[in-house]
Amino acid sequence: MLNTDVSAGGNRLFDSVKNSNFSTIANRFGVFLMIGALLIVGAFASPQFFSTSNFLNILSAVSILGMVAAGVAFVIYCGKYGDMSVPMVMAISGVISVEFMRYGLVPAICGAVVTGAIIGCINGVVIGKLKVNAIIWTLAMNFILEGLVRWSYQGNQIYPDMATEDTYQTGFLLPIMYKLDKNIMNIDLTSRAADFNGLAQTYFFGRIPLMLVVMICVMIVCFFIMSKTSFGNQLKVVGSNYDVGNTSGIRATSVVMGAFMISSICASLAGVFITSINKVGAFYVGQGYDFQAVTAIILGGMSLAGGRGNIIGVFGGVFLMGLISNILTLFGVGTFTQKMISGGIFIVVVAVNARSLRKLGRDDA
């Protein structure tokens, strides 16, 4: 955005020269400095802190968040502030994957991802083409999806290993599936459900969870898309200045649409795993992930103004979130207080980020 702040005095210009070094460093490497500081704090918290199992715990605790954050990072990178429909995309893909699980694991995951892609496409068309305020539209989308999931299941939860005659009357796609193929009742649910629930309990080498591997893969793919492809470059231009992008021959609408589709696809992948962890598909499984993802991304040095930051920083931010929660737990702080502290950290970081950007002469407001 252009510098529209008329009240900013001329002296800022000279201040910016003085502070630019520190602000640049704080902006670019802030998250790794914080990780370093927290590692030192953690060493005092508990002797078990520096053990492989503890670090694996930290990473697997944030692997769902990592998948979500990698996707939402694209939305923030193209200057749209955030994707509030993430919680319900997670929920609805979880529900869809539970319904499709009776045909096997691959259809379940494919169904979830396709659902995510469709929702992302709708979001992208409305936000990219009609230029609606992204937060308002995605919030509205979130409410619509919440209504859909709750209404189709009458407020009930859906268990992978339990299905009665009633289940096939009220479900989301189940009634259609039942109408097309009556044999669906005879599918052996127990083994399929065990496969599905086993997704979250699969370990490589006996200790590295599958979720963590998937998260790292998602991060690597997202890193390449964002930093190494022409789509990533176009995203950067559109995020820095929408009009410049549009007039220089970039199809800004489709770029924004792509960003929202990636965000929803990543969220739906996370939704499959979180449903597998909980062993239940319900409308509330993804609650709070929208905010946590934005926090991790901002902590990772990505600017809310768009066009600045990278996925490595986002990974740092995600790891930092896990580290904070781990250390607070080691100190015996409760979950509720942790929520309060993470909200506080978020506000402070955002305020500092905005101030330092303003000092560098790039307005964030």
Place this chain on the structure above:
Amino acid sequence: MLKNINRSNLVTKGNENRIYIFLVIVFIVLAIAYPDFFSSSNIKALTTTCLLPILASIGFTYVMIGGNFDLSIGAVINAGSVICMGEFNRFFTGFGGDSGGGGALFGAWALAFVCAIAIGVGIGALNGFLVAKVKVHSFIVTIGMLTAVSGFVYTYSKGNTISVNSYALVDVIDKPLVSAPYIEMITPRFIVVVAIVAIFELVLLKTRWGYDLFMVGSNKETAFQAGINTEKKVFTSFMLSGFTAALSGALFAVSMNAAVPNYGERGIAPLMMVLASTIIGGTVMTGGSGSVVKTAIAVLTIQSIFNGLISMGMGFDAQVLSAGVLLGAVVFYESFSLYRQSLRKGERPALLREAEEMKHRLPAKT
């Protein structure tokens, strides 16, 4: 072309007052479908459920007119209710409990309300400071505040429901002034809400402060050049939003005699209700236009739809879906008309009209 312009004026007029049209349509449909809809008891139930969202949406409308958003109100409502109940219990015991008599009761309630409102105004002031002075985007600030405040509410209440044993205040504020049919919904709580709506609407329409707020919302730069202290306006609007949200939470908790830390989490979130009714009520998403009364009417309309759905035997789920679809449709419609407007930008109707006339005068091409 001329005809087109006339029609678009009518459409604009209709769109400005769409909420009244919408309310009448909903009332007519419900009156035909459910003869009991206009019974005295149903009207009383309907009005009572409207009070919380109406009060909370007043401040939200103010913030939106100023060109910002306050997504933290859901958490502030919970904070207001939980703190009002918790502090009442503490002060009442401090004043000697039941042995303290009426004075202890009055003092405890007064102090509890002061605490709840102070928390709300404090949160609003913090939001306002971060938005107006530090210049962070209002969504981001208030989403962060939402999390921090709901964490605080859980910590304060330890995740439990806080209830009080005294029924003195609820007997006063929910007692009908005249217990006759069709006016029995007029309770002191109702009067408080209506009075606050009236005051805030008058301030918006009749005072210098209100004009300035509209100007800040429609064009911040122009407002600044015209000598308006834009930062102070934004700051005050956030403070008022915190005030109304906390007060609505406190009044709701008193009427329920209990406060929960997660009101609306499994039902209909107050944020959704308030956001939907403010946008449906005609407040422009980018700021600069809107009305508190229209927002209140929108709350009434949505609650009437909910009421009708309940009569059809549908639960919370259908209500969430209907409110979501309504909100989505209105947001889509608003942005679509803005998009159409942006396509027509620079078009000159007079010239087009002239060209149209010229075309008729010229001989047709063969």
